[in-house]
Amino acid sequence: xxxxxxxxxxxxxxxxxVLTEPSDTASFTTDWRGRFKGCCAAVVRPGSxxxxxxxxxxxxxxxxxxxxxxxxxxxxxxxxxxATGTAIVIALTRMNRVRxxxxxxxxxxxxxxxxxxxxxxxxxxxxxxxxxxLGSEGSCQIGGNIATNAGGLEVVRxxxxxxxxxxxxxxxxxxxxxxxxxxxxxxNTGYDLKQLFIGAEGTLGIITAASVRLYPRPHVTxxxxxxxxxxxxxxxxxxxxxxxxxSRLSTFEIxxxxxxxxxxxxxxxxxxxxxxxxxxxLIELTDPDKDAPVEELLLNVLSDAMExxxxxxxxxxxxxxxxxxxxxxxxxxxxxxxxxGRVLSHDTSVPVSSCAEFVxxxxxxxxxxxxxxxxxxxxxxxxxxHAVAIFDRDRVSAKEFEVRASEVSSIVYDITRKLNGSISAxxxxxxxxxxxxxxxxxxxxxxxMRKIKRLMDPENIMNPAKLVTLN
Ligand code: FAD
Ligand code: ZN
Numbered sequence: 178x179x180x181x182x183x184x185x186x187x188x189x190x191x192x193x194x195v196l197t198e199p200s201d202t203a204s205f206t207t208d209w210r211g212r213f214k215g216c217c218a219a220v221v222r223p224g225s226x227x228x229x230x231x232x233x234x235x236x237x238x239x240x241x242x243x244x245x246x247x248x249x250x251x252x253x254x255x256x257x258x259x260a261t262g263t264a265i266v267i268a269l270t271r272m273n274r275v276r277x278x279x280x281x282x283x284x285x286x287x288x289x290x291x292x293x294x295x296x297x298x299x300x301x302x303x304x305x306x307x308x309x310x311l312g313s314e315g316s317c318q319i320g321g322n323i324a325t326n327a328g329g330l331e332v333v334r335x336x337x338x339x340x341x342x343x344x345x346x347x348x349x350x351x352x353x354x355x356x357x358x359x360x361x362x363x364x365n366t367g368y369d370l371k372q373l374f375i376g377a378e379g380t381l382g383i384i385t386a387a388s389v390r391l392y393p394r395p396h397v398t399x400x401x402x403x404x405x406x407x408x409x410x411x412x413x414x415x416x417x418x419x420x421x422x423x424s425r426l427s428t429f430e431i432x433x434x435x436x437x438x439x440x441x442x443x444x445x446x447x448x449x450x451x452x453x454x455x456x457x458x459l460i461e462l463t464d465p466d467k468d469a470p471v472e473e474l475l476l477n478v479l480s481d482a483m484e485x486x487x488x489x490x491x492x493x494x495x496x497x498x499x500x501x502x503x504x505x506x507x508x509x510x511x512x513x514x515x516x517x518g519r520v521l522s523h524d525t526s527v528p529v530s531s532c533a534e535f536v537x538x539x540x541x542x543x544x545x546x547x548x549x550x551x552x553x554x555x556x557x558x559x560x561x562x563h564a565v566a567i568f569d570r571d572r573v574s575a576k577e578f579e580v581r582a583s584e585v586s587s588i589v590y591d592i593t594r595k596l597n598g599s600i601s602a603x604x605x606x607x608x609x610x611x612x613x614x615x616x617x618x619x620x621x622x623x624x625x626m627r628k629i630k631r632l633m634d635p636e637n638i639m640n641p642a643k644l645v646t647l648n
Contacts, residue, residue: 202219269385286388347385397469399475405454406456408536429459529558
């Protein structure tokens with residue numbers, strides 16, 4: 178990017194919104210875990226879809242690679258430019274307005290740079306919720322959530338990000354603005370183009386705004402922490418809770434004993450249950466009706482589950498602070514794992530019915546790995562259990578870790594494929610999994626993805642070499 182290009186960018190967004198000093202751009206060229214480091218010609222912060230359009234039109238003409246970036250909380254390196262320093266990062270931070278709230282329609286139109294917690298808060302103000310809930314919600318942006326089709330802790334009830342999007346405003350690589358931002362629940366007028374951009378990880382265009390669904394705000398909550406003897410029992414409990422609680426079920430998370438122990442050791446948290454059962458569940462029911470007997474329902478279901486031997490022990494939170502202490506065990510997993518050793522996490526999914534088999538096979542295949550502990554944590558209700566391998570920092574050097582990590586991942590991904598699963602359930606592909614994709618997606622699908630990419634981005638400027646490679 179030469180000085181003419183920089184001047185043009187400055188003309189479009191203003192001098193203060195084009196960052197070029199390495200000290201100013203550093204936080205945009207490294208991911209939060211420090212695993213991906215790149216370099217860029219500039220960070221550009223547009224203030225409107227029109228400015229984004231002008232930037233992309235110019236970038237297309239001059240073949241300048243463009244990397245869209247939201248809150249930079251992504252885990253697969255999708256929002257980090259490569260090391261050549263030729264790309265510009267487009268940071269959506271300034272586009273953070275809620276454009277419209279329609280209470281009767283239960284919708285909101287938000288700009289891509291809105292931070293997720295702010296959208297959640299805006300929904301609560303009108304007694305609704307926006308139900309996407311992630312550990313990174315204080316920093317990630319809705320544009321990033323859409324571009325990665327984010328999941329999180331309440332997918333079992335509300336679905337992933339894709340289910341909340343009614344419309345999108347997207348700037349295409351040639352600068353055209355695609356306005357598919359109606360607030361309709363029904364619209365059968367042909368190809369549903371907005372779907373292409375959800376989960377595209379910024380490879381087809383830049384999302385600048387979205388119309389999203391809102392849902393009734395829950396007014397009662399019941400939260401339980403349960404101990405179980407096996408992952409098969411966990412599946413039986415899941416089935417029972419779904420049948421008896423229906424849409425009141427909002428969270429169904431599983432944790433292995435090692436995972437709970439690590440959290441209790443490294444993060445100032447206590448488990449409400451003692452004993453040595455190998456599995457734990459965090460279950461939450463909610464209801465918008467303040468008189469709904471959710472606690473009684475959960476108690477009844479869990480009593481029956483205990484009577485039939487599926488649950489070994491259970492505690493239902495009796496206060497908000499107890500509820501928070503149950504949730505703290507789940508929320509502090511990453512922190513505890515990082516404190517334990519070198520962490521290799523997987524984000525696979527299999528059909529819910531195959532989850533116990535998945536866990537069995539992974540445990541058995543990795544049981545003889547030296548200086549490594551294996552924990553499981555994740556969203557059993559979605560078939561998305563993160564298998565986490567934690568290597569002893571003193572015995573496994575950083576270099577050795579890279580080699581071992583690749584071996585262990587191959588094993589986990591092979592098992593996932595045999596069980597008809599996916600190697601990325603919610604975090605996306607980015608750079609991390611890009612080269613694995615050909616072994617896990619069928620060739621017809623992959624070739625169609627490439628054709629779409631070539632059609633929509635003929636100059637290959639949009640987040641090049643992320644998600645798919647073209648040759
Ligand atoms: P970024 O990291 O900035 O970008 C992610 C990708 O989207 C990149 O490819 C980028 O180019 C593209 N992109 C960003 N904005 C746009 C845009 N406006 N238009 C087009 N493309 C764009 N993820 C889950 O799914 N579930 C979880 O439970 C979860 N928990 C997490 C917990 C922690 C502590 C952390 C750090 C991350 C977690 N994540 C989770 C991952 C991450 O938060 C999500 O992937 C999130 O959706 C990324 O949003 P972001 O704004 O940070 O995007
Ligand atoms: Zn997760």
